[in-house]
Amino acid sequence: MVTEPPDPDRLLGARLRELRKRRRLTLAQLAEGCGLSIGYLSQIERDLAAPSISALVSIAQRLRVTVQWFFSGGTEPVAEAERGYVIRRANRLRVGYEQGIVDELLTPRMSLALEMLRSHLPPGAEARQPYTHEGDEVGLVLSGQLELWVGERHFVLSEGDSFSYASREPHRYRNPGPGDTVVVWAISPPTY
Secondary structure (H helix, E strand, O other): OOOOOOHHHHHHHHHHHHHHHOOOHHHHHHHHOOOHHHHHHHHHHHHOOOHHHHHHHHHHOOOOOOOOOOEEEEEOOOOHHHOOOOOOHHOOEEEEOOOEEEEEEOOOOOOOOOEEEEEEEEEOOOOOOOOOOOOOOEEEEEEEEEEEEEEEEEEEEEOOEEEEEEOOOOOOOOOOOOOOOOEEEEEEEEOO
């Protein structure tokens, strides 16, 4: 009997529940610490709802991990010589958010100074709530359009445009276009 590998998009809930219990927090305590409802957290833990980006950032901060901790995937064998140096497309770790937004980790988890992400945003998808974390971010719009809010500033970016800002400034973004948007982000240090 051949068993299918677990769906990486269905592992976030189990990872969240496991970490919450390891930290000896109830759903109510975590919800209160994150400013989220118990029901919403319960749905995320049972993989009945995908978190918003700001919700997962808040959860990660409350649980004292980076968002990277919730990424999963990478079921292909890795050559020993490549371990810690090369990430093959099939082995990218990923996390899915509400509205179909997907982030893929492009750097090995053990990278200490920098993390790089590839974000896919379907038309109309957005990080509605501004969020903050430590570090600095730079990005490059590979395809589509990206609306970016940093503090009080608002930018409309197109394919080939790049940007940078301090991650401690409240920021959010949206795909305003009719097609998919793909953005590559680099964050230093890896605090997202």
